[in-house]
């Protein structure tokens with residue numbers, strides 16, 4: 001299943017709901033263009049909901065890091081919500097778990113942006 | 115069941131879809147060999163990463179070059195070879211993605227993941243002169259009938275070169 005991305009505004013932040021795989025090719029590219037579009041719309045507080053993402057390869061990890069640094073570079077913040085076990089383990093393995101702010105509850109995550 | 119040595123070989127085109135073809139073939143072998151879901155995921159991911167590198171770095175995305183994939187099933191492990199037609203590389207020259215200065219790098223994690231997900235991993239100089247990734251995963255122990263072969267879980271990554 002290819003990656004799907006939809007966003008919804010939640011107060012000052014924007015939740016980007018992703019489902020599918022973030023892998024080399026379309027998945028990674030869709031994440032990149034979607035985040036870029038949100039930034040162009042001045043949406044710089046982004047919460048990536050990864051509840052329905054259970055496959056990410058090295059290209060997808062690179063794209064997550066790229067999204068994180070790009071958003072930060074624009075003065076915003078990008079945080080992660082609802083990691084599946086596979087994605088959690090992958091971020092732990094690559095030591096990125098400590099780089100990203102990760103939440104398991106949406107309202108707590110949203111409040112952290114204020 | 116599944117104890118005779120088996121050998122499968124396929125020549126793949128240098129194109130993105132070969133990554134999926136390679137992953138699917140290896141997953142079919144791994145499932146038939148009795149690997150559980152978690153091990154299949156790790157094997158599939160490792161094959162993807164190996165073939166992506168062969169496609170991109172080895173063959174430089176040139177369609178006149180091929181990627182050679184071989185799978186061997188022995189009594190105790192599944193061995194996967196990914197050979198390209200590039201000029202090869204040495205593991206010692208690959209930076210550690212866990213080093214502080216590389217943590218925010220947008221690349222450089224593929225080899226690390228293969229090493230973490232497989233029980234054996236090496237890069238040798240192949241017969242084409244290109245890099246040959248050789249990696250293996252131990253077959254799950256079949257001593258626990260009824261537990262769907264959940265194999266070794268939580269293998270820790272091999273760090274350093």
Ligand SMILES: Nc1ncnc2c1ncn2[C@@H]1O[C@H](COP(=O)(O)OP(=O)(O)OP(=O)(O)O)[C@@H](O)[C@H]1O
Pocket residue numbers: 058059062163167168171172198200201202203208220221222223224225226245
């Ligand atoms: N088949 C190959 N032939 C030549 N060089 C290779 C090959 N595979 C890997 N390399 C070298 O090893 C480096 C590390 O590979 P690795 O897969 O870990 O990271 P990456 O491909 O650069 O990024 P990522 O996999 O995270 O998207 C590559 O940058 C490349 O220089």
Ligand SMILES: [Mg+2]
Pocket residue numbers: 058163166167222223224225
């Ligand atoms: Mg790679």
